Amino acid sequence: MRRINVPVLIVGGGGCGLCSSIFLSDMGVEHHLVERHASTSVLPKAHYLNQRTMEIARSHGFADTIYAVGAPMERFGHIQWVTSLGGDGPLDRRRFHEFDGFGGGSLAERYWRDSPCMSSNYPQLRLEPLLRQTAEERAPESIHFGHEVVSWEQQPEGVLAEIHDRAADETYEVLATYVIAADGGKTFGPALGVEMVGPTNMVDMVSTHFAADLSDYADDDSMITWSINAEGQGSWTSGALVKMGPTWNRHSEEWVIHFAFRPDDPARFDEEAIVPRLRELLKLPDLEIEVFKVSHWILDRIVAERFRVGSIFLAGDAAHRQPPTTGLGLNGAIHDAHNLCWKLAEVLAGRASDALLDSYEAERKPVSEDNADWALSAFTNFAVVDVAMGLLPGAPVEANVAAMQQFFAEDRVGASKRARFAEVINTQRMEFHAHDIEIGFSYDNGALVADGTPAPSRDPLGVEYTPTTRPGHRLPHAWIEQDGQRISTHDLVRPGAFALITDADGAEWLRAAETVAAETGVTIHTAVIGTGGAADLDGQWATDSELQAGGAVLVRPDQHVGWRSATLVSSPLQALREAIASILIHQVPAPA
Numbered sequence: 001m002r003r004i005n006v007p008v009l010i011v012g013g014g015g016c017g018l019c020s021s022i023f024l025s026d027m028g029v030e031h032h033l034v035e036r037h038a039s040t041s042v043l044p045k046a047h048y049l050n051q052r053t054m055e056i057a058r059s060h061g062f063a064d065t066i067y068a069v070g071a072p073m074e075r076f077g078h079i080q081w082v083t084s085l086g087g088d089g090p091l092d093r094r095r096f097h098e099f100d101g102f103g104g105g106s107l108a109e110r111y112w113r114d115s116p117c118m119s120s121n122y123p124q125l126r127l128e129p130l131l132r133q134t135a136e137e138r139a140p141e142s143i144h145f146g147h148e149v150v151s152w153e154q155q156p157e158g159v160l161a162e163i164h165d166r167a168a169d170e171t172y173e174v175l176a177t178y179v180i181a182a183d184g185g186k187t188f189g190p191a192l193g194v195e196m197v198g199p200t201n202m203v204d205m206v207s208t209h210f211a212a213d214l215s216d217y218a219d220d221d222s223m224i225t226w227s228i229n230a231e232g233q234g235s236w237t238s239g240a241l242v243k244m245g246p247t248w249n250r251h252s253e254e255w256v257i258h259f260a261f262r263p264d265d266p267a268r269f270d271e272e273a274i275v276p277r278l279r280e281l282l283k284l285p286d287l288e289i290e291v292f293k294v295s296h297w298i299l300d301r302i303v304a305e306r307f308r309v310g311s312i313f314l315a316g317d318a319a320h321r322q323p324p325t326t327g328l329g330l331n332g333a334i335h336d337a338h339n340l341c342w343k344l345a346e347v348l349a350g351r352a353s354d355a356l357l358d359s360y361e362a363e364r365k366p367v368s369e370d371n372a373d374w375a376l377s378a379f380t381n382f383a384v385v386d387v388a389m390g391l392l393p394g395a396p397v398e399a400n401v402a403a404m405q406q407f408f409a410e411d412r413v414g415a416s417k418r419a420r421f422a423e424v425i426n427t428q429r430m431e432f433h434a435h436d437i438e439i440g441f442s443y444d445n446g447a448l449v450a451d452g453t454p455a456p457s458r459d460p461l462g463v464e465y466t467p468t469t470r471p472g473h474r475l476p477h478a479w480i481e482q483d484g485q486r487i488s489t490h491d492l493v494r495p496g497a498f499a500l501i502t503d504a505d506g507a508e509w510l511r512a513a514e515t516v517a518a519e520t521g522v523t524i525h526t527a528v529i530g531t532g533g534a535a536d537l538d539g540q541w542a543t544d545s546e547l548q549a550g551g552a553v554l555v556r557p558d559q560h561v562g563w564r565s566a567t568l569v570s571s572p573l574q575a576l577r578e579a580i581a582s583i584l585i586h587q588v589p590a591p592a
């Protein structure tokens with residue numbers, strides 16, 4: 001049988017696998033990606049790409065491609081709540097709340113302060129072809145759709161996988177030093193017996209992707225329209241309507257509506273019932289609907305007990321699955337790939353020991369557990385919102401109708417209920433304003449040198465983000481001017497390279513970086529911010545860097561801080577040697 005030897009086999013051509021390919025290509029790592037389907041996913045799934053994801057896309061040169069086609073911020077940074085889209089009853093078509101979200105409107109200033117780029121919104125079924133094209137452009141021979149891993153075994157020299165090329169009906173072998181199992185949890189994890197820990201099978205959600213003209217009922221600015229009405233009995237059962245574009249206003253050609261069934265509801269797989277149910281949910285009995293796809297997904301909050309088994313790394317949905325609230329699924333999958341790929345590049349180039357790869361689990365598992373808990377909390381918080389409106393799930397419809405009548409009554413009771421609702425719904429900012437969850441996550445243990453400082457306290461609702469250069473945290477963004485160009489501190493960190501940032505008093509660090517780079521082969525770009533170097537345009541770096549004169553920060557290729565020294569030390573060369581050696585887990589070279 002034909003055999004290919006390759007450093008990395010990527011299994012899965014979803015968001016995680018395709019981004020892994022792009023990242024590895026940018027670092028010159030040869031790989032072979034297989035996806036069993038002939039095309040990218042036909043399911044709409046994710047649509048929100050958070051700021052961290054867009055920062056990563058920016059540093060790998062594909063953010064502008066997404067911005068060019070995704071919804072502009074003024075068309076997605078908003079959420080509204082209605083009783084129903086249609087209908088002409090006294091409780092119908094009431095728009096009773098709205099919210100800025102995802103960095104839009106009132107949030108924009110804060111989001112722009114903390115990042116060189118904004119979040120975006122582009123449905124996964126449109127995003128994946130774009131990622132596929134980018135991956136194919138960068139590694140034309142490496143991307144293989146319609147190819148399935150049918151069997152595999154771990155061997156001393158790596159993983160030997162048997163792959164079936166469906167179109168050619170041909171089977172071949174790939175011997176890979178490492179495997180990124182970005183397979184959505186379909187293949188490697190279950191076969192390896194990796195337990196997915198956490199509650200599962202909580203709710204059966206149905207997502208229906210359809211075309212319809214809703215321009216007489218929808219608005220231009222809200223990406224998500226939540227319905228809460230007495231008949232639906234609550235947020236998840238009344239449905240959430242999401243624009244799918246490609247036109248990003250009320251004339252959106254395509255839509256998705258998500259709503260929940262109880263897992264034991266016999267009607268849940270009755271496809272015939274879906275269109276009537278949709279019309280009922282929207283209260284538009286005569287609406288012409290063309291259904292593209294009805295998909296069921298089970299609400300889980302599960303995280304793999306292990307992210308690494310031998311030479312195999314579980315990433316994306318293979319490692320964690322959580323409710324879609326806060327959009328941490330696809331985003332987290334891309335962050336996994338970003339964390340893992342630079343480490344693979346260093347190890348495969350012989351600049352780091354294999355033990356560096358253990359830090360992938362040490363770093364990403366706690367963050368994934370946090371994200372999964374967060375997503376579930378944001379999901380269940382909708383029940384609080386429903387009750388705040390006066391609805392009791394399971395109560396007779398008449399009781400809930402009466403509660404809603406009270407809610408909208410122009411009297412003291414109605415005013416009080418609406419005021420209570422306004423306070424309670426504000427807690428849902430844990431989902432729509434989750435700025436700290438999105439960019440403030442950090443690693444406590446892993447490929448970093450802890451400096452003993454305490455982590456900044458975190459906002460319990462996940463909104464307020466505190467910039468810090470404490471090791472393990474994402475490098476704070478600040479605008480600087482270098483060689484006449486306004487760039488972000490993030491631009492100092494290029495794919496596959498470390499960056500050392502210091503000030504005018506830190507010249508010795510620069511010499512040390514040059515020596516350590518020569519000794520280890522590790523690429524370390526250097527930058528001086530302040531006198532004699534790049535201008536700190538808004539003074540933001542001076543505040544957020546937390547460095548004193550002569551201090552330095554060493555940033556890993558994934559833009560997370562690996563080490564810092566608040567001041568100049570007596571032997572910068574030794575300090576930097578030890579820092580790089582600890583991060584890459586190899587011996588400190590003997591002084592020349």
Ligand SMILES: Cc1cc2nc3c(=O)[nH]c(=O)nc-3n(C[C@H](O)[C@H](O)[C@H](O)COP(=O)(O)OP(=O)(O)OC[C@H]3O[C@@H](n4cnc5c(N)ncnc54)[C@H](O)[C@@H]3O)c2cc1C
Nearest residue numbers: 012014015016036046047149183184316317327329330331
């Ligand atoms: C309704 C809904 C809304 C969501 N909204 C959001 C959101 O707003 N933001 C967000 O971040 N996330 C969201 N998510 C989650 C997001 O869609 C997933 O987290 C994301 O798709 C995970 O990507 P992945 O690449 O890890 O896995 P997948 O997309 O599942 O890709 C895995 C791929 O591996 C392939 N594969 C499996 N086994 C093999 C094999 N043996 N050989 C070859 N190929 C194989 C599969 O065919 C599949 O294409 C949402 C999910 C749903 C269901």
